[in-house]
Amino acid sequence: MRSSCTVSTVYSSIILKNIDIPSTLVLRRSTLDELKSIVEKEYPLEICGVLAGKIVDKRAFVEEYKILENILESSTRFWFDERKWMETVCEFKRKGLEYIGLFHSHPDGSVLPSLADRHRMMECPGEIWLILAYSPKKGFDICAWVISDYISSFSKVNLVIT
Template sequence: MRSLSIIYSSIIAENLPILKRLLLKRSVFEEIRRESEKAYPLEACGVLFGRLEGEEAIVSKYRSLRNVIETPGRFWFSEREWMKVICEERKLGLDYIGLFHSHPRGSPIPSPADRHRMLECPGEVWVIAAYEPKKLFKLCAWVILDLNWSFSKIYITVVQEGISGSHTA
């Protein structure tokens, strides 16, 4: 069964545009920061929605998911909850952009476990926050480009509400 998943992921990866920039609405940025603080010392997690425009993703909405792993340094969520949230937002006309999670007392770089999970959905954006009280809040976005585990950092721009797409360049 695992080999079918890899074949399916390969087909998906061949047809996805390569994102080079993530525009994150200020309200989404603030919500992610609050979720990271609230979950600390555990990892926060959620789903990002918006729209895809060529090489840009405009993230206009964040939906929190419950971290079902109650161990510091790990996260995952109920796939049923994840699918339900995606279906609800797609009905509203939003594109699924990817996942968010925090790294308490860590860096915003994908861990080996993160990279393994990212390989399951090439092209899916992973936004990772480094959160620790009284420290600088850092946010980075990543995407797996192919089945060779090459992953790429995506440039993030936090934008005010009402600003979208290439008009901000």
């Protein structure tokens, strides 16, 4: 029997209780290298995508990711087709993976979430945002962030590369 994957099931899998929100994002070196390569290739445009894996003891282990098209085709903002995002989350869920969050690049920017990022983060508390800031002259700076609930500010998530 095919599992039902609707907007409500997608959002209910994202919005976690405060006690369940991961404080650490664990990323394989090979995955990080792949993401960096994509960021460099697409520079100066922002790239974006979905992170999925397992959440165990407040640690989110990224097992897979999927690039989503930045429909804004911008170097300062990103957005994606929400239907594609939902299909991707459902696809991961059918594989037994949990939705961890989003990743995107900040070409020639910093790893701090922009105002637009923060607004979107507030729509899905508990969703981890991995930001890869990149400049050909400065290289990469990488950081992960989360908003735990609708009234909190964003906070840094520990990033562990294995």
